[in-house]
Structures are given as structure tokens and as C-alpha cells.
Amino acid sequence: MKKAIIGSGLAALAGLSLSLGPAPARADEFTKQDVERWTAQFMQVVAQGRALWTDGKLGTNGVACAQCHPNAANTHPETYPKFQKQIGRVITLPEMINWCLRNPLEGQPLGLDDPKMTAMVAYVTYERRGVKLAPGQH
């Protein structure tokens, strides 16, 4: 019942904005400069992530993430957290990245809040932008 009310409320709002032409002004809008700065900050971290993704020095054997995952394909970040059957529990994407660092790259895992980890997650997720979230999917 509550859902229906909210639903009809949203529909009414949508109808209103349509009938009035341009969208009504909103309080406390982000400034263009703010949005540009935040986007630039994010894209800078994405670029750092891309650099790490293609860096043979991330592990110890020269193998880079991009060797098996060009454009971070087949990493399906939208499915995490999920039950990783080979590990036997529900894990997040950074834990899977650490599995790859330890195994194919024969390197050391990163801290989950390490800026390098953040950058790689940003890159992987950015390459997958537009894909619907599907937590738990295999």
C-alpha cells in the first residue's frame, strides 16, 4: 500500500515537471566546478588503476592483470559480493583482486583500503559502467 502511494506520488511529480516544461530549480545544487573537480579526481584514480592493471611490476613475475583481462573484461565487478565457489565463502571484488595478485602475479596482496586497491577497483568498475548490478550472480 505504502509502495503504491510513493509510486503514484512519483508519477505525479513526473507529470508536474513535464507540464511545466523546464525542470524546477532545486535548492543546494552542485556547482559545475564542483562536479568537474569530482569527476576529474575520479578519472585520475581510474587512470592510476589502468596504469596498475597494465603494470608488470605489480606482482613479482612480470605478469600484468591486463594480460588475461584486457579492458578488465571477464572480471564482472557487478556480481560482487558473491559466493566465490573456489574460496568457499562470500567475498568482495578486492578480495578476488588479491587472489590474482597472489597467484597468477605471484605477488603480495594489498590492504583493502590501499590507494592502489581503490584505483584498481575504480578502473575495473569504470570499464563495466552501464551494466546492471547483479550481486551474487555467477
Add this chain to the structure above:
Amino acid sequence: MNKSYSRRRLLQTAGSMAAVSVLPLTWVELAFAKSEQNFTFAYISDSHIQHIKGSQFVNNWDRGLIRSVAETNLISPQPDFVMFGGDLAQLGTRAELDHGAEMLSRLHGKQRYVMGEHDYYLDLGEYWSKLFGPQYYSFNHKGVHFIVLNSVLTTDEWTYKRWPTAEQRMLEMAGLDNPNGSPFMVGEKQRAWLADDLTGISKDTPIVVFSHSPLQKIYKGWNFWTDDAEQVQALLQPFSKVNVIYGHVHQIQYNQIGNISFNSVMATAWPWPYPQGYAQAQSMLPKLTIPMNRADPFFERDATGWQLVDVNTGRVDLNYNLYSNRSRTVAFDPKLGHPADKQFQGEAVLAPNQVHY
């Protein structure tokens, strides 16, 4: 040649090796009407032997090549020859090519080689040619005309003028998804050679072309692509039975364009995602191709392997043995006029949880 017999024999032989429980067999069959004309050849590709330092190489990729060589040697009866489909090295160094050549030297019987971009762009194939011979050539074997092309060339500007060092040129081309790379091409000189080579070959002679890159356009962003593919295809179309076998893509692909059947081979090193797995780009994966199931990264050899080519109607059939999934056979279907998976056809065949995405 009866492939199930061949496979059974291999499995029996392998059964005596306690360590081997499942074999990553992929083989290709080229059949003739008269069974006495049949023959087989093995196909190993994309080993990406990668030097770390000193005598250290990436173990994962070494194991893939060592295993494929050992298993090829177990085939009974032995294939007539072994093709290596390119990308023996990761960065084209002498250390990598020597180490790879040393492992391949354990193969029984005649070996022939195809140039890959990872072998080429450090010294433009100079050391590779010293080890393995010419970069493009043809030969006849039991009524089949075989052609090997170096399909990984690109523009002179990119090759000779753009990069300050050979090492950087190699690294730029080695990154599959690197936007600084350049589209592969066979080039005018080799196309002229090919036209000349095909003169005097009767139009009903079965032809098998080996190239490293697909001689068809699938996805430019990863160089699953040859820029002058249409011009090469035009030279081959007059022949009634043409088969192109290519590496580079590290996955099962197949297609039919006119008289030309296309089949890709798996890598011994690692599998690649299908291009449609990259959400930001459109790929042109042939509609015929039913993709491989997704590889299990926890099993290093999953979705890697090698192939035995069995020569019978002048068309190629490939049998893929996948470690963690059901085996597949992609064979030329004379009724359909193109390669088709014998078991998996249509959408409903892949396990839903193993689709690439």
C-alpha cells in the same frame, strides 16, 4: 583417420602416466573421401613464454607449453607434423625464444612455425627467423596446399618511425587492449606473393592457410582483426575448399565466409574473454560461434590446450577437450556449408552460470 580411435589410444597411453588424469585435447580433422588419404597434424599455439630474470620464466606459461608438447608426443599414431601458431614469446627476446624453442625441440617429428606479434616487434622477426626459418611460405602435403602467412605486420610509420626504442615498440604491441597498438595486416608484398603462390594450383585442391591473427574482422580494439582481410579472402575465394586456422584469440571461434572456413585454436598459456565481455565496445564475433564456457582462474590450465588436425573432405574439424566442461567438436557440416558445433547448437546449450560477461 578415425578420431575417436586416435583419442582413445592417446588416453590409453596417457593412462599409464599416473599424473595425467584429463587431457586438454583439441584436434582438427581434415577429411578426404578416401580414408587412405587422411592424415593428421597437431597444432600448438600462443605459449607466451615470459622471461622474469636470469633463468627464471613465468611458470604458469611454461607448464602450458611443456604439457602440450608431452601430450602431442603421446598421440598414436603420430601426426605427420606439428604447427606452432605464433606468440611463442611474450616480449620477443632471445631468452624467451630460446627457452620456447628448447621446449618445442622435444616434439617428435617435423615442426613448422607461424609468426606472432609477440615474436616479431622487438627485432622485427630477425632472431625468430634464425631459429625457425621464413616468415611466410607454402608447402604441399598429401594433396593439400598449405600456406603460412605473417599476418601481424602493420604500417611502416608505426613500425619504423613512431617509437624511440625497439623495446617500447614491442611493449606497445604486446598490450592487447593498448590503444597505442596498430591494426595487423598481411600487406601488399605478401598478398602479391600469395597471388603468385596460388597460380597453377587447381581450384579443387584443398587449401589450408595458417595465420596468427584472424583473416577476418572480429574486434579491432583487441586486434582480433586483420586490416586487409577482405583482400586476402578475395585471393582465396576462387578455391572450393579453403580453411583458415588462426591463433591470437586464445578462444574457440569459427565462421564461414563464402568458400572459406575459419577456425581458431586455443592458447597453451591463458584464455581470453570474448570481446562482447567488454561492455564499452561492440564486437563482431561470428554469429556461428558458440562461445566457450568461462574459464576457472583457480585452475591454471582451464580453457587452454592444443589441437590435433586430422585431414579427411578437405575441410577441418576441431575437437576441443575442455578441462572443467564437456568436450566440444566443431566440424564442417556439408549440409549447412559451414563449421558447426556437433553437440552445442543454438542458445540453450551453455550452462547459464558459465556465460562470459
